[in-house]
Amino acid sequence: MTTLRKFKVLIIDDDPSQTILLQKIIENIGPTVSITCTIEQAQNEITHFPPHLIILDLHLGEENGFIFLEKNVLNLKKTETKIIVLSRFNKKSITKKALTLGADDFLLKPINAKDIIQSVTRHLKERSTLKYSFSQSSENATLEFPGEITRFNEFEIILNAPVKLNEKKEIVIIKNTYFQKILEAIHLIPSTISYFIGNGRYDNVLKVTGATEETLKDMRSMRKTRR
């Protein structure tokens, strides 16, 4: 039980009787609980105090839990936030839609303490603590890691690093004595091609973009010098 104390659970439900019961059940097994009644409040909460797990009621007065999932699931998946959906409607189409939109579990109401405890415990144990630190807008994350440029030409740079780069988002090489001037004049975008080379390291192929003719010329001449 004590291992779950470090976790934070957010309940999104507009029924105070339901939330007080859920809060009691969940706090009894360790996590701290916060409660929001609307999608707007929930979005504010996940931006400023990202939870490890969300319990989302699909029926939120005139609002709808599916809208919350559609708007937020991508960001929540980046932070490994687990989502348990609650609904009174035992329909396959509803369950399927919730799971397709990114929910990790689907529980039927009326809630049963045993089911809630099992689901919350399982999903919190499955995930580790946050791996990324997000800015307040929760759109940007910064991850710094050591790496080495092992090969390059005017089209690609091979970055050997303990990280596999899966997303086509710009990589900034903070410091490299040999290439510094060139790195300041180009943009590097992972091609999503990376090769595991053992010992937890990957060769990541970074595409060179935004280089002027002059920079490309510099790169070619540096390549010749290095040979």
Add this chain to the structure above:
Amino acid sequence: MKIQVDKEIQNIFSTFLMHKFEEIQLLQNSLKKNDFQTIKTIGHNLAGSSKSYGVEELGIIGSKIEKSAEEKDIEQIEEYILWIQYFLKNIEVEFV
């Protein structure tokens, strides 16, 4: 009218009952304004949470209120509100 409730939730059961009295007030106000959407939401929540607390009777009435709100059946909703008031006034809770 006797009901049995899990003693694990004894300390929050009075809050649950307090919410139900507040919801009666809200139902009456919504009915005056013909706000069937709010009535439907209260019925839906009453159905979900009452059964979670083990108060099946209120849960059943919650479902009926939800349906009556969809049908905009004012008389029926009024009857259900009276029934909830009677139920809450006469309820005897045993924590087991």
